[in-house]
Amino acid sequence: MSEFKVRHVGAPNTLDWRAWLENKQGQAVSAWHDIPLYADESKQILNMDTKKGKLRFVRNCFPHKGYIWNYGAFPQTWEDPSATxxxxxxxxxxxxxxVCEIGEQVGYSGQIKQVKVLGVMALLDEGETDWKVIVIDVNDPLAHKLNDVEDIERHLPxxxxxxxxxxxxYKIPDGKPENQFAFSGEAKNKKYALEVIQECNEAWKRLASGKSExxxxxxxxxxxxxxxxxxAVQPNSIPAANPQAPAPIDSSIDKWFYISSSNI
Known part of the structure; x- marks a missing residue:
């Protein structure tokens, strides 16, 4: 969305680095609460905030190196911890x-992509429902061919x-157990995914309005x-832009982990 840009503070790859979204007036906004969920609801095009979150590097679990898609989140959605x-x-x-965006262009932290929904997986992370919505950037060369979850296997086997x-x-190298999935790992279709998004948007509305704690x-x-x-946030409480060169990354981050069948 052209009305927002990223404000960089500090050096990437350090705990001091921050990336804020700001509007055309230079006011910092919440990527979660201020960005609208839909870019065009009539065409079912949604906004996705590309994130890296806190300073954390995922392990390279062979044959996967780092993230294998653009990883982000849908604004104005909330997975209610009080609702089963x-x-x-x-x-x-x-x-x-x-959100897992499967297009060919690598995104950057703070980027807002316009995407269409293809399906969803239900990860059970430490006993909690952690939905992973599968989407594709509407500008990707394959976007016109991917309209539902079965199209992914056809074009991206x-x-x-x-x-x-x-x-x-991905958590096994850190000494944690294998994650589990609902539905035996099956990816549910677009219709189901849109229902999940709607449910989580309604949950967010209750959160924002104060109806949910x-x-x-x-x-x-x-x-x-x-x-x-x-x-709740005063404009002058947000640091001014101060982009710095990325700090070096420890070489141990490139280590490969080979997970045998006995571990999973």
Whole structure:
């Protein structure tokens, strides 16, 4: 979305680095609460915020090196930790909906992509429902050929299977157990995914309005007038832009981990 840009503060690859989104007036906004969910609801085109989050490098679990898609989240969605989903039998993970964008262009932190929904997987992460919505950038060369989950296997064979494996094993090198999936790992179709998005958008509305208890969730925003967190952040409390060169990354980050069948 052209009305937003990224404000960089500090050096990437350090704990001091931050990336804020700001509007045309130079005011910092919340990527979670202030960016609209839909870029064009009539065409089912959604906004996706590309994220890296806190300083954390995922392990290279052979044959996957780093993330195998652009990883981000849908704004104005919330996986309610007090609500048990009837199909997964597990409560939400208290985060916005995670999104895997499978197009060929590598995104950058803070980028807002316009995407269309193809399907969804239900990861059970430490007993919580952690949906992974599968989407493609509307500007990707393959976007016109991918309209539902079955099209992914037709045009990108093996990607769903690789994504399932990636999420199952990526925490094993850190000494954690294999993740599990609902639906035996099956990726549900576009219709089901859109229903999940709608449910999580409604949950976010309850969160923003104060009908749901936020707990430790930050609900500060600059655009949701009447919401509990509106105006909670003062413009001068956000650091000015101060981009710096990336810090070197420790060579151990490039280490490969080979997960044998006995581990999973």
């Amino acid at each position: 989903h009837p199909d997964t039998k597990a409560k939400g993970d208290n985060d916005p909906l995670d 093996g990607l769903i299977r690789a994504s399932n494996e990636w999420f199952r094993i 936020p707990g430790e969730v930050n609900i500060a925003n600059t655009t949701q007038q009447g919401s509990k967190g509106f105006g």
